[in-house]
Amino acid sequence: MGVVTNAVPRNTATADESVGMSYLDRLPRRVVIVYLPLAVFTFVLLFPFYWMTVTALKPNHEMTDFNNYSPFWPSSPTLQHIYYLLFETSYPGWLWNTMLVAIGSTILSLFAAVLAAYAIERIRFAGSRWTGLAIFLAYLVPPSILFIPLAVMTFKFGIYDSKLALILTYPTFLIPFCTWLLMGYFRSIPYELEECALVDGASRWQILTKIMLPLAVPGLISAGIFAFTLSWNEFIYALTFIQSSENKTVPVGVLTELVRGDVYEWGALMAGALLGSLPVVLLYSFFVDYYVASMTGAVKE
Numbered sequence: 052m053g054v055v056t057n058a059v060p061r062n063t064a065t066a067d068e069s070v071g072m073s074y075l076d077r078l079p080r081r082v083v084i085v086y087l088p089l090a091v092f093t094f095v096l097l098f099p100f101y102w103m104t105v106t107a108l109k110p111n112h113e114m115t116d117f118n119n120y121s122p123f124w125p126s127s128p129t130l131q132h133i134y135y136l137l138f139e140t141s142y143p144g145w146l147w148n149t150m151l152v153a154i155g156s157t158i159l160s161l162f163a164a165v166l167a168a169y170a171i172e173r174i175r176f177a178g179s180r181w182t183g184l185a186i187f188l189a190y191l192v193p194p195s196i197l198f199i200p201l202a203v204m205t206f207k208f209g210i211y212d213s214k215l216a217l218i219l220t221y222p223t224f225l226i227p228f229c230t231w232l233l234m235g236y237f238r239s240i241p242y243e244l245e246e247c248a249l250v251d252g253a254s255r256w257q258i259l260t261k262i263m264l265p266l267a268v269p270g271l272i273s274a275g276i277f278a279f280t281l282s283w284n285e286f287i288y289a290l291t292f293i294q295s296s297e298n299k300t301v302p303v304g305v306l307t308e309l310v311r312g313d314v315y316e317w318g319a320l321m322a323g324a325l326l327g328s329l330p331v332v333l334l335y336s337f338f339v340d341y342y343v344a345s346m347t348g349a350v351k352e
Contacts, residue, residue, distance in 0.1 A: 107132050107322035132318030145304035152214050153282035156221035160278045163226050168233035169259050190227035198291050216292040221282050229274040236270030272338050280331050301327040
């Protein structure tokens with residue numbers, strides 16, 4: 052007696068997917084569902100950069116005379132504000148300070164986060180999950196609560212008004228999130244690789260440096276981008292721990308040196324904001340694929 056089987060064609064899943072997406076075949080529906088939201092998102096994302104560029108290129112008299120000049124386009128573009136910013140202020144020094152602080156705090160935070168994430172996820176000691184949760188909860192502590200005790204510590208160590216004060220205090224909010232991100236990425240790496248290395252006599256340090264870190268490069272890049280961005284844009288600690296103009300970072304220097312009482316040098320302010328945002332934009336544009344891949348690995352479990 053023959054056996055009746057309910058065979059399912061192999062292309063059924065593909066056919067179902069094509070049918071499920073068929074509602075986008077019509078142009079009006081595709082415009083409303085896909086193109087219009089993308090256009091709105093792109094406009095909201097790029098308009099601040101456009102406005103900063105336009106304002107930085109406008110002469111001073113065009114910024115307030117909206118009756119004779121368009122607010123959305125410079126009639127007589129000028130580089131006067133950019134020249135003033137680069138050659139008549141301390142902006143190049145602020146940019147250099149911001150770069151040093153961001154790179155130093157990022158390296159320090161990544162080093163600590165890698166060790167913490169590997170210990171929590173791969174060594175499996177008692178209470179490792181609770182330790183990971185506590186580290187992530189530490190990221191939720193507002194910086195406005197921490198900067199007062201940290202200021203006392205910087206005074207006691209004698210590093211107040213120096214770049215070292217920022218390099219050592221920024222990891223207080225960088226390490227928790229970087230550790231949580233790398234924990235998720237280390238969790239996605241198969242344990243069999245580590246077990247085989249242990250059988251072959253490799254030490255924990257060799258496993259971390261020769262196996263885990265090469266496989267976790269996307270996660271390291273993502274954590275590095277996150278730490279660098281937060282360090283580059285940080286304001287409260289830089290305002291509290293730095294006093295002299297030559298040690299200020301871009302966010303603090305632009306606000307405190309280019310605003311004199313009730314006089315706002317809008318052209319120089321916008322030029323400073325635009326030039327200060329370019330390094331972060333370039334960093335994201337080069338490593339966006341790694342950033343998305345590592346974020347996916349961190350949250351999928």
